[in-house]
Amino acid sequence: MIDKRIDSIAAAVADIPDGAVVMVGGFGEAGSPIELIHALIDQGAKGLTIINNNTGNGEVGLAALIGNGQVKKMICSYPRSSHSKVFPELYRAGKIELEIVPQGTLAERIRAGGAGIPAFYTATTVGTPLAKGKEVRTIGGRDYVLEYGLTADFALIKCETADIQGNLTYNKTARNFNPIMCTAAKTTIVQARKIVPVGTIDPEIVITPNIFVDRITEVTDPLVESHLIAQGAHYP
């Protein structure tokens, strides 16, 4: 029986090397794999390129990974938030690179990367500074810019329920970038609130089919980022 469970969170992220490109699921705190991120802080890989919509909040989760000096470059749409101090300070000090990508283009680039589409055209950014240096093509009388698919070495994913072979469901708006990131990484590592036997999840409601998942760990009672921030917590 195929079984993709990994005993510990630490083991699940143990082989992420320095310089890896890592997609991190979540939009704000919803769907953010905070335990996997903290395990990556413990593990210590450096020079990472991180793909996420934001740059984390407070001094936990993604913000803590950045604050710990492990991230060389961020690819994101919105590197600001009301509780985010870590990224702005590093960015202004020239200690972290930033590739800003509109949210929908970021999503489509990830989806394209997972779907074997190396490049596509989109009207988003046409006529704006973010189109600078990009190929523009007129199709059917309208201008579009060329954008490239994005892939990663690893994806860190949070889901609600996983079966042991990797079929996944999500909780509400925690779905966000997680399913498309599962498709775009060589190795997809998932923290599930609950792991269930094969055959438990109705085939009609599987959101991420098991082909896109490599490793699963159970985190029954995950940390809640906004609660941690309210408490003034920091990691490590």
Next chain:
Amino acid sequence: MIDKRIDSIAAAVADIPDGAVVMVGGFGEAGSPIELIHALIDQGAKGLTIINNNTGNGEVGLAALIGNGQVKKMICSYPRSSHSKVFPELYRAGKIELEIVPQGTLAERIRAGGAGIPAFYTATTVGTPLAKGKEVRTIGGRDYVLEYGLTADFALIKCETADIQGNLTYNKTARNFNPIMCTAAKTTIVQARKIVPVGTIDPEIVITPNIFVDRITEVTDPLVESHLIAQGAHYP
């Protein structure tokens, strides 16, 4: 309260004009909106361009629409089947045009059309006769052909359950092209085995969100194409 129900199948397809581009859901008989197709035969629109993976079976459903002389052009991946005589005869007689598109490229062109992506690159067909006349571009050391998004004036869709505002679920492999076609047509017309009140379908299991649906009709006990063919049936 938004309510997208239409009283009759005939009313649902009444305004499809001559020359319309119509996507028809289904792969083989699974997910084929046979009652909507028969209503389109009754309605009589001519010179249609039809987008479907196949060209129908026997002398019912899509094959009957083609046999009735209403179709000017087929866009499909596989215009043959064990019970399909109608299309081959018309094609050999030069009475119908054919644009052959690999199944995955067909799916992606429809998905792109629905997603506002006018064009994309894919490795499918590179080095084959189907790449003839297409732009080839080398990206990351591999060759890809340029393909364009597909949209339609109407989509005819079969689903399992619809709520009255157009959230849809499907049955097993009847899902196939239906959800992506819902996104790519100006007007999406759905036959549902069952129509339920708003709030009945769990938001987590909606496959087609209601934004992609315009009209819904209930067909509680749809015809089964393979049964009709076994009976030697033909339409009208």
Next chain:
Amino acid sequence: MSQNATGWTREQMAENVAQDIPDGAYINLGIGIPELVTKFVPKGREFIYHTENGLLGMGPAPDPGQEDPELINAGKKAVTALPGASYFHHGDSFTMIRGGHIDVCVLGAMQISATGDLANWSTGAADAIPAVGGAMDLVAGVKTIYVTSQHVTRDGTPKLVQKCSYPLTGKGVVSRIYTDLAIIDVTAGGFQVRQLAPGISFAEVAAKTDAPLLPKGKI
């Protein structure tokens, strides 16, 4: 609508927007005044709200204590899901936006040009950290873009200009502007007043607009 010598309030601006949105519309609302549109849905109409982080059928904020950290909107505030809602991933969410399926998007603005260019994401200042979110996708993909904003900045500088000096969000995308002083269409001939706020004169609006302004009814 109560009269106000200094123009419309934020609530009245949102109400003006809501009046122009048809029954059954799918809507995406930006942060700030646009969010107030939900409070002024005209009688007999129903709007369905989209939030780009993967929810269609978004409802109001939950009661205090009922927040779910995994049910939030694009502004990362707790929301609810109404009956008929659906969840989906970011790829599908921007299929709705980029594919032209959302009917109306209401956004705030830093500047709007006479040709409908919108600047609302960056001052272009050297030390600013660029942050665009979904704004460029929305203006490129949604059928109708409405802007609602104060007519001038806090220091009195016009936001309606001949040409934006801030970096653009999109080119030629805005069709109508709802300010505290007037409702203004972006036409082939430039800015044109559609309606003046009670007690506000055309001359006052024209004086606070840094581009030619056409009166109502003229070409």
Next chain:
Amino acid sequence: MSQNATGWTREQMAENVAQDIPDGAYINLGIGIPELVTKFVPKGREFIYHTENGLLGMGPAPDPGQEDPELINAGKKAVTALPGASYFHHGDSFTMIRGGHIDVCVLGAMQISATGDLANWSTGAADAIPAVGGAMDLVAGVKTIYVTSQHVTRDGTPKLVQKCSYPLTGKGVVSRIYTDLAIIDVTAGGFQVRQLAPGISFAEVAAKTDAPLLPKGKI
């Protein structure tokens, strides 16, 4: 495996393929001999089957009378869904194929060239109706393409050739061929025997191959 003077049977060819597929592999099987692979899964291994019309975890044909016309495979035959299966639409199904997520695809062939070109969709005859289905997507996207086929056509014409005369399905895509006479790798140096069927000589295989054939173990 029983010896057979005229080479391997269809079942033995499928068994040969199955032996080379690792545990846990995601597989897409073409129509004909490839479908027989499911009968020869080596002990201790588990394969997961994908069918391009939207099912992962496809199981065997149902018992007679248990068919569901809406649960079929890409060949439009009734199938079942195993525990752990999932349904998805065609866009997502070809994300699996084009995105390189399927490990192995086993296909039939009309011709295979010494550089791994595959022709299996059209004779190119003037009156043929072109019909490609998902074949071109599979060979372009799946990590490993195995072909299983009789070594020659019914009239004795070699299928392994220096250059395909039929229209291509894909260029340089086939990595290994399982025929009734031999298992043959497509290498940088051309066709190379990996294993001969019991009772079949290298000379016989070489004589029935319309391209240079390297013996096992050379370069």
